[in-house]
Amino acid sequence: MPELPEVETVVRSLEQHLAGLTVTSVNLIKPEVIRSPKPEEFIELLLGKTFLKKMGRRGKYILLNLSENLTLVVHLRMTGRLIYCDAEAPLEKHTHVIFLLDNGKHLRFADVRRFGRLQLVPTTEVMELPGIKELGPEPLEPEFTREFIKKEIRRHRTRIKPLLLDQSFIAGLGNIYADEALFRAKVHPERLASELTSREAAALHKAIVEVITEGIEHRGTSFRDYVDGEGRAGSFQNHLKVYNRENHPCTQCGRPISRIKVAGRSSYYCSACQKAK
DNA sequence: ATCGCCTCCTGATGGC
DNA sequence: TGCCATCAGGAGGCGA
Known part of the structure; x- marks a missing residue:
């Protein structure tokens, strides 16, 4: 996707x-x-x-x-x-x-x-244009700072996963990269956005930038339908740590990856590395 | 503000 | 083998 x-x-x-x-x-x-x-x-x-x-x-x-x-x-x-x-x-x-x-x-x-x-x-x-003018900051532009995340995250009472998917909060994340970023930041997808610690917010900022950057370096994730402008597949699907890996061992701790629904969306995470608190 | 639920649409998958 | 239900999820719209 x-x-x-x-x-x-x-x-x-x-x-x-x-x-x-x-x-x-x-x-x-x-x-x-x-x-x-x-x-x-x-x-x-x-x-x-x-x-x-x-x-x-x-x-x-x-x-x-x-x-x-x-x-x-x-x-x-x-x-x-x-x-x-x-x-x-x-x-x-x-x-x-x-x-x-x-x-x-x-x-x-x-x-x-x-x-x-x-x-x-x-x-x-x-x-x-409607749909474009409401978009939040670009994750790879200077406007997307650690301070932005820290400050904005506190204004929302929703859980962190749906907030990351909200294009008016941050532009460009979808289900795959949101799950991957949360895993890297060791944040459980159901955590309340406003209750993340300053340290966690900083980790999430870093994780988002990294996972998006690496996704581009690997020319995208060809999980099902995606190909680039010349019909070629990407390779980031080979580097996913949680998405679509239900029951596979966590790359960090070896425990099986979990899958739950959060706000109607599949969410993959490691219940040991990403604590619900 | 945030939620769940629905719609758009087709193909893949699984149960029986 | 076929039939049917379910699921996938980006975005927008609905009412609660």
């Missing part, structure tokens, strides 16, 4: 291919995946536009910048894929949009579960 490291990897892999290419036609197989504007206008606006050198990302949103102040905003949600490939490449099932480029190649959007969305907006308005 694409979280920050997966989305960042997609952006980086697409960036190097798309820069300078012009959209020559758009095939909207499933117009429902376009959030805005209307399908006809979406196509009309894109035709003849050129991808810029610099792409972007905010939280889990992919920002593909084009000429004439346009940005194609893509959210992959659970199973979305954005892939640059040969026009002759076999069409994978659930391909919903095909962009033909002026070098003869394709940019394709595919999504088994059809939760993902594409949106074409003026570049100057991207940061004001």
Whole structure:
């Protein structure tokens, strides 16, 4: 499931291919995946536009910048894929949009579960979009400090796991990296956010930065559907310490990893290393 | 503010 | 072998 490291990897892999290419036609197989504007206008606006050198990302949103102040905003949600490939490449099932480029190649959007969305907006308005303007700090930007965590965590009466998944608190974490960060910080997912000690908050800050950084270095976690902008799998799934490891031995203490539901989400943790208190 | 619950959707899995 | 229920989880919406 694409979280920050997966989305960042997609952006980086697409960036190097798309820069300078012009959209020559758009095939909207499933117009429902376009959030805005209307399908006809979406196509009309894109035709003849050129991808810029610099792409972007905010939280889990992919920002593909084009000429004439346009940005194609893509959210992959659970199973979305954005892939640059040969026009002759076999069409994978659930391909919903095909962009033909002026070098003869394709940019394709595919999504088994059809939760993902594409949106074409003026570049100057991207940061004001609903869903983007509410986002909390980027974990790898200077604004995400130890002090931020310490201070903000106390304002919330919820448990720490759902808070980490709240995109308006921190942008980009999903179920996998949230569990991995909590394990590294030795914090139980059901601990009340406001009751973490200063030391624990600092450890959590460090753990989030580390796990996100390592996730990017390994080009993401290919647990089920995720591949990058060229259809290649990542390798961070080989380095997960708790996620999807129920009953497997903890890498720290050897006891079996537990799995519980927290706010409706599977949460994997080590009951010995991460005490409930 | 925070909760649970629901919806979107398909494929994988497990019980019988 | 098939049939059905359950689960996966990102985000947004609902009412409590």
